[in-house]
Amino acid sequence: MPKLTGKTALVTGAARGIGAAIAHAFLHEGAEVIVTDINVEVGQATADSMGATFARLDVASEADWTAITEHFPTLDVLVNNAGVTGLEGPFDGPPPAHDPENAQLADWHAVHAINLDGTFLGCRYAIRAMRRKGAGSIINISSRSGLVGVPMAAAYASSKSAIRNHTKSVALYCASQGLKIRCNSIHPAAIMTPMWEPMLCNGPDREKREAAMVADTPMRRFGTPEEVAAIAVLLASDDAAYMTGAELTVDGGILAGSAATPGS
Ligand SMILES: NC(=O)c1ccc[n+]([C@@H]2O[C@H](COP(=O)([O-])OP(=O)(O)OC[C@H]3O[C@@H](n4cnc5c(N)ncnc54)[C@H](O)[C@@H]3O)[C@@H](O)[C@H]2O)c1
Numbered sequence: 001m002p003k004l005t006g007k008t009a010l011v012t013g014a015a016r017g018i019g020a021a022i023a024h025a026f027l028h029e030g031a032e033v034i035v036t037d038i039n040v041e042v043g044q045a046t047a048d049s050m051g052a053t054f055a056r057l058d059v060a061s062e063a064d065w066t067a068i069t070e071h072f073p074t075l076d077v078l079v080n081n082a083g084v085t086g087l088e089g090p091f092d093g094p095p096p097a098h099d100p101e102n103a104q105l106a107d108w109h110a111v112h113a114i115n116l117d118g119t120f121l122g123c124r125y126a127i128r129a130m131r132r133k134g135a136g137s138i139i140n141i142s143s144r145s146g147l148v149g150v151p152m153a154a155a156y157a158s159s160k161s162a163i164r165n166h167t168k169s170v171a172l173y174c175a176s177q178g179l180k181i182r183c184n185s186i187h188p189a190a191i192m193t194p195m196w197e198p199m200l201c202n203g204p205d206r207e208k209r210e211a212a213m214v215a216d217t218p219m220r221r222f223g224t225p226e227e228v229a230a231i232a233v234l235l236a237s238d239d240a241a242y243m244t245g246a247e248l249t250v251d252g253g254i255l256a257g258s259a260a261t262p263g264s
Pocket residue numbers: 012013014015016017018019036037038039057058059060081082083084114141142143144145187188189190191192193194195196
């Protein structure tokens with residue numbers, strides 16, 4: 001039996017990577033899916049390829065969320081997936097510093113605007129859109145980096161940590177309102193998506209670089225976007241009716257131990 005029949009789900013940052021895999025898995029489970037992204041060209045193509053609806057949404061823009069509210073006033077599932085490290089590039093010259101000593105305030109704010117403000121705005125929209133039915137599931141994509149420090153990507157780690165905490169505020173708020181709106185966070189690590197391309201690059205050493213990056217991952221491999229999507233399906237479905245405010249790691253065991261050192 002499909003697990004999401006009759007539900008409408010909106011996924012942010014779903015043009016590619018984990019978001020696209022979640023959108024695809026939700027469709028497979030019978031949901032109506034709205035693929036959203038700031039990248040219209042790729043987002044539209046992704047939505048078309050799977051038979052989903054596409055809408056442009058820059059998660060950091062309050063005006064964009066207002067437009068989404070007008071187009072999609074009711075909702076059953078929201079996945080706040082869009083996210084950036086701030087190190088994506090391309091840059092004219094060397095990448096900007098993201099360590100606590102040298103990072104620029106503007107770079108710090110830019111990462112938080114997408115990752116954290118975007119999640120706040122998404123949760124606010126979802127609570128209002130789910131209140132009509134009195135039920136729903138909000139899934140916030142945090143990170144392993146929301147649970148440990150990352151010295152060379154401090155803004156990313158800070159924003160992901162705040163997402164983890166805001167998830168619990170949303171969960172408690174909705175429960176206190178007598179709403180069956182659940183809110184949980186997923187904490188992936190080392191999932192093979194285009195996000196890793198600037199670090200892996202193509203070339204003869206690519207395989208070696210990949211292996212080095214997962215050398216301290218207990219399962220010794222990258223995860224797949226589909227392995228994150230499977231957990232999102234669980235949280236979106238009524239099977240998870242008693243789960244709220246929870247955090248689920250999808251990280252090949254990294255956070256089960258204490259040996260792993262955050263990479264640069
Ligand atoms: N890949 C990993 O190893 C990993 C690990 C931990 C957490 N995550 C998190 O998972 C989520 C998805 O990561 P991914 O690896 O698929 O990344 P990705 O870079 O492949 O995809 C991110 C998508 O977000 C979109 N996006 C960027 N800024 C946006 C904005 N302002 N508004 C709307 N969309 C925007 C991009 O266009 C892109 O389609 C992110 O939140 C990321 O932090 C990924």
